[in-house]
Amino acid sequence: MTQAVVAGVGLVALLALGLAWQSQQRLKQVEQELVRRQDSSQSEANIARDQARQAQDLSRDTAAKVALLDARLAEVAVQREQLEGLMQSMNRSRDENVVGDIEASLRVAMQQGTITGSAEPLVAALRQADERLARYKQPRLEGVRRAVTRDLERIKAVSVVDVSTLTIKLDEVVRQIDDLPLLAVAQPVREPAAAAPAASAAMVKTVAARKPASSVSAAAEGEPGWWSRLWDQAGERWTHLSGEVWREARGLLRVTRIDHPEAALIAPEQAFFLRENLKLRLLNARLALLSRQFDTAQVDLREAQAMLDRYFDARSRKLSQTVELLRQVQGQSRQVSVPRPDDTLAALSAVAR
Structure with a gap:
């Protein structure tokens, strides 16, 4: 009984000792696992700390780059605004230059037209302005181009004096003066x-x-x-x-009707001075036409016409031709004012504002 108890106690003790050893082994395994996991966690923590540091550095670099990009973007925006302002200023300056050039050319053409009395300088200036605006193709200058077209049509419709043709006719009249017959010089009829x-x-x-009748009778009798x-x-x-x-x-x-008796009393040596005085009258009229003094030219032309009618033979065909040329010059030499391009100047002033 005692041995059985002792054996039982010993078995229980062995069993308890086995359980304790087994527990100890399990506890060691758990500690090893904990140490391993702790080491793993520590390494992972270190890795995470390194990654966090890298992420922090990266975020700092990214923030710096973003700030730099923001600064660059702001600079680009400022430069873009400045560039747009410069482009607008250049366009405005270009438009102002075009407007200024056109206005200056028109005013110079108006001065030339006033001096010469011809519309050709103004017509040429308006045509050049129209061609330049057509090449420029700026919408804000379309009103100027329409005004140029209207002024060009209005100025073309005005007929001005062709001074060059009139001077050529006067030169022809002066050339014919020496060949015209005078009333004081007898002409063969x-x-x-x-x-x-x-x-x-x-x-x-x-x-x-x-x-005589004797010849008739002789012929009748058969004489030779x-x-x-x-x-x-x-x-x-x-x-x-x-x-x-x-x-x-x-x-x-010779019987001739003479309305002015003094024309027939001119001495032959005075005929030369008469012709020269008539030429001087015509040359004065020519100078007056070239200087656009049409009233003075009309006075000289009327005096020359009166001298031709008074002192020269009206039956001469040459005189008729000369008088016709002189009348043509008299009829065409009149003052004609060249219109001003007011529409174009007003449009240019409106654009320049």
Whole structure:
């Protein structure tokens, strides 16, 4: 009984000792596992700490880069605003330059038109302005281009004095002055072509009527015809001689209606000065036309016309041609004002504001 108890106690003790050893082994395993896990956690923590540090550095770098990008973006925005302002300023300056150039060219053309009395400088300036605006193609200048077109059509419709043509006609008149016949100089009167034959026929009839009757009776009796032929030749010679004498006699006397008696009393040596004075009048008119003094030119042209009518032979064809040229110059030499391009100037002023 005692041995069984002791054996039982010993078995229980062995069992307890085995359980204690087993527990000790399990506890060691648990401690090892804890140490291993602790080491693993420590390494993971270190790794996490390193990663966190790297992430912090990266975030700091990223923040610095973002700040730098923000600064660069702000600079780019400022530069863009400055560039836009510069572009607008350049466009505005370019428009102002175009407007200024067009206005200056128009004012110079207006001065030239005032001096020369011609619309060609203003027409050329408006055409150049239209071509320049067409190449420029700026919407805010379309109103200026329309105004240029209106002024160009209005100025083209005005007929101005062609001074060059008038001066050429005056030069032609001056050239013809020396060939014009004066009333004081007798001009040969041309008889009609049928006058001489008519006079000769009349003289022949007269001579035939005065032929003696003896010759007729002799011819009737059959006498030779030499006396008849001699009488006919003498009649023809007498007719020719009498015609020449009559023409010379008519040339000695001329009947002409003269409204101004002083024109017929001009001495031959005064004819030269008369022609020169007439040329001076015409040259004064030419200078007045070139200087756009049309009233002065009209006065000189009227004086020249009066001198032609008073001192020169109105029956001359050359005088008729000269007077016609002078009348053409008189009719065309009038003051014509060149219109101002007011629409274009107003449009340019509106754009420049």
